[in-house]
Each structure stands twice: as structure tokens, then as C-alpha cells.
Amino acid sequence: MTLDEAKQYLIQAWGTLGSSWGVSRTMAQVHALLLVAPSAMSTEDIMEALQISRGNVNMNVRDLMDWGIVKKVLKPGERKEFFEADKDIWKVAIQITKERKKRELEPILRVLEEISTIEADITDPEVKQFAETVENLKKFANNADSTLNNFIRAEESWFWAGILKLIK
Amino acid sequence: MTLDEAKQYLIQAWGTLGSSWGVSRTMAQVHALLLVAPSAMSTEDIMEALQISRGNVNMNVRDLMDWGIVKKVLKPGERKEFFEADKDIWKVAIQITKERKKRELEPILRVLEEISTIEADITDPEVKQFAETVENLKKFANNADSTLNNFIRAEESWFWAGILKLIK
DNA sequence: TTGAACTTTCAAAATTAATTGAAAATATTT
DNA sequence: AAATATTTTCAATTAATTTTGAAAGTTCAA
Numbered sequence: 001m002t003l004d005e006a007k008q009y010l011i012q013a014w015g016t017l018g019s020s021w022g023v024s025r026t027m028a029q030v031h032a033l034l035l036v037a038p039s040a041m042s043t044e045d046i047m048e049a050l051q052i053s054r055g056n057v058n059m060n061v062r063d064l065m066d067w068g069i070v071k072k073v074l075k076p077g078e079r080k081e082f083f084e085a086d087k088d089i090w091k092v093a094i095q096i097t098k099e100r101k102k103r104e105l106e107p108i109l110r111v112l113e114e115i116s117t118i119e120a121d122i123t124d125p126e127v128k129q130f131a132e133t134v135e136n137l138k139k140f141a142n143n144a145d146s147t148l149n150n151f152i153r154a155e156e157s158w159f160w161a162g163i164l165k166l167i168k
Numbered sequence: 169m170t171l172d173e174a175k176q177y178l179i180q181a182w183g184t185l186g187s188s189w190g191v192s193r194t195m196a197q198v199h200a201l202l203l204v205a206p207s208a209m210s211t212e213d214i215m216e217a218l219q220i221s222r223g224n225v226n227m228n229v230r231d232l233m234d235w236g237i238v239k240k241v242l243k244p245g246e247r248k249e250f251f252e253a254d255k256d257i258w259k260v261a262i263q264i265t266k267e268r269k270k271r272e273l274e275p276i277l278r279v280l281e282e283i284s285t286i287e288a289d290i291t292d293p294e295v296k297q298f299a300e301t302v303e304n305l306k307k308f309a310n311n312a313d314s315t316l317n318n319f320i321r322a323e324e325s326w327f328w329a330g331i332l333k334l335i336k
Numbered sequence: 337t338t339g340a341a342c343t344t345t346c347a348a349a350a351t352t353a354a355t356t357g358a359a360a361a362t363a364t365t366t
Numbered sequence: 367a368a369a370t371a372t373t374t375t376c377a378a379t380t381a382a383t384t385t386t387g388a389a390a391g392t393t394c395a396a
Contacts, residue, residue, distance in 0.1 A: 089308045222374095
């Protein structure tokens with residue numbers, strides 16, 4: 001396998017993985033491409049590498065920047081914008097975790113909280129069973145939430161520990 | 169909020185959550201419906217509750233059974249099949265974790281492994297950088313894999329502990 | 337201010353995924 | 367074996383998402 005074949009293969013696989021994770025195939029491919037790129041790439045570079053349109057590159061790169069895992073870089077003397085992916089996969093994981101937590105877990109927690117306010121006859125067994133199910137979902141969601149918070153906190157303190165050591 | 173409104177609301181929210189997790193909206197809704205149902209439901213019950221076609225119910229219920237979070241139950245004297253969701257949300261979480269691990273993490277691990285076999289000039293800095301990126305991805309994926317295995321193992325042993333206590 | 341280089345937007349087109357519903361298959365009862 | 371009840375399949379349709387590309391917008395050097 002040559003270098004280019006290997007890159008191609010990884011980009012492909014990353015795209016497939018992405019699409020089962022609520023990330024569009026193309027967005028995941030752009031990310032993978034930037035991840036294995038030896039240096040920052042311009043819109044045109046990406047267009048050519050993945051054979052997709054300018055608009056498509058623009059939108060996906062912007063989404064990746066919204067997720068905080070791709071950055072715009074300006075090369076001195078160049079007018080074009082270049083993009084690079086954070087090469088530290090742990091930072092990427094933290095970012096994605098934070099974003100998904102915010103976008104998905106937190107909304108469902110709010111819904112569960114709101115549902116808990118249901119005023120109904122607790123002696124009705126159907127109401128009781130429903131209340132229990134919701135209670136369980138809440139416990140579960142809260143547990144997931146703190147697990148994720150721990151993960152984020154652990155990774156971040158590890159990150160800062162590294163920084164502190166450098167500047168000491 | 170009445171009981172029915174609360175159920176409706178939860179089903180809706182669960183469907184939205186599902187669609188950002190690579191699960192189709194309808195499949196997540198069927199799951200939520202069964203989760204809050206006071207008893208097992210027939211295909212027709214589900215059709216009516218969610219206003220979807222027979223074929224659609226059939227496919228989604230079958231998928232949920234493939235995921236191992238919904239079971240077929242036969243009521244004595246009834247010809248129809250009924251379905252119920254596992255009410256233990258932890259078991260659901262384990263099942264989903266297992267399945268997603270198998271369907272998503274393991275394939276990407278295989279790809280990364282295969283890519284590692286790339287035969288190329290290690291002195292070429294581009295090759296070296298790529299090899300490092302792949303190495304990092306591998307470390308990350310392996311770490312995720314063992315984290316998930318731990319989660320599954322912890323939950324399962326907890327589950328068996330409960331069973332053992334019962335039969336002792 | 338102009339125009340060239342580059343980026344962004346967005347309506348339309350293409351693609352992909354989900355859904356329907358009726359027909360075929362299967363199972364059950366008489 | 368025939369009639370009946372129920373489930374499954376799948377081609378056609380519908381819906382949702384993604385992509386395109388050309389036009390509009392922006393930036394900046396001259």
C-alpha cells in the first residue's frame with residue numbers, strides 16, 4: 001500500500017464511520033483529509049482532493065470550525081485562506097464530546113425534567129409506571145452527563161498540566 | 169400536562185435524539201413508545217399510535233429486535249404478535265454499546281490496523297507524519313474500545329450479581 | 337474607485353433514505 | 367385442504383438531505 005492509497009483508504013473509512021454518527025459523510029471526509037494532510041489546505045486543494053464543489057467545501061469546513069476541530073490559518077503573503085485540523089485526537093474527542101453533550105444530552109435532560117412536572121394521580125398504576133420509567137431515564141441521563149463531564153475535566157486538566165510543565 | 173401529552177412529548181424528543189445518533193427518527197419513536205407502554209403492543213397498536221404503515225412498523229420493530237432492545241411476546245390465546253421494550257435502561261445502554269462497538273469501532277480498528285502495514289520510506293517526513301497520525305488514531309480507538317469493554321463488563325457483572333443474589 | 341482574488345450564499349438539481357401499500361408468504365384454525 | 371389471520375417483502379412513491387454552481391458579497395492592492 002502506498003502513502004496515497006493509505007490516505008485515501010482512511011478518508012473513506014472515516015467518512016463511513018461519520019455517517020453512522022450523525023455527521024455527514026463529506027464532513028467526516030474533509031476532516032480526515034485535513035487530519036492526514038502534511039500542511040494546511042486551501043478550499044481549492046480540498047475541492048480537488050475530494051472532487052466536490054466549492055460551496056460544499058465551504059459549508060463543511062465552516063461546520064468543522066463550528067465544532068472547533070478545524071482552524072483557519074493565513075499564510076503570510078497569501079490571499080487565500082487555508083485550513084488545518086487539530087492533530088491532537090484527544091482534543092478532537094473533547095470538542096466533539098462537549099458539542100454533542102450540549103446539542104443532544106442537555107435538550108433531552110430538559111425534556112425529562114419538564115415531564116417530571118406531570119400532575120396526575122399517583123395511585124393510577126399506569127401513571128406510576130410511566131413516572132418510574134421517566135425517573136430511570138433521568139437517572140441514566142444524569143449519570144451519562146457526569147461521566148462525560150468527568151471525561152472532559154480529566155482530559156482538560158491533563159492538557160493544562162502539560163502546559164504548566166512547559167512554562168514552569 | 170396529562171399522561172398522554174407527556175408520553176407524546178417524550179416519544180417526540182426521543183425521536184429527535186435518535187436522528188442525531190444514526191438511528192432513524194421512526195425507529196427511536198417506536199422504541200420510546202414501547203418504553204412507555206403499560207403493556208406489550210401489537211403491530212396495529214403501533215401503527216395507530218404513531219400513524220405509520222404496517223410495513224414501516226414491521227421493519228423498525230425487526231431492527232429493534234436485532235439491536236436486542238425489543239422482544240416479541242406471545243399472549244396466550246392471541247394469534248397476533250406483541251412487542252415490548254426492555255424497561256431496564258441500563259440493559260438497553262449495554263446492548264446499544266455492544267452493537268455500536270461491533271458495527272462502528274471494530275471496523276475502523278481493522279482499517280487502522282491494515283493501514284499500519286504500509287511499507288514506505290520512514291525517512292520521508294510526510295510518511296512519518298502520516299504514520300504518527302495513524303498511530304495516534306489507533307491509540308485513541310483502542311482506548312475507546314477498552315473503555316467500552318469496561319463499561320459493558322461492569323454493567324454485566326452488576327447485573328449477574330443481582331441475579332446471583334436472587335437465586336442464592 | 338476599480339477590478340482581481342477569493343469567499344459566501346442559496347435556489348435548484350441530484351442523491352440518498354424512509355415510507356407506503358398491496359401482493360406474496362407464512363402460520364393457524366376449521 | 368381450504369379459509370382465515372397475520373407477517374413479510376419490495377417496487378414505487380415520497381420525503382429528507384446533500385451537493386452543485388452561478389451569482390452576490392467581500393477584501394484588498396493598486
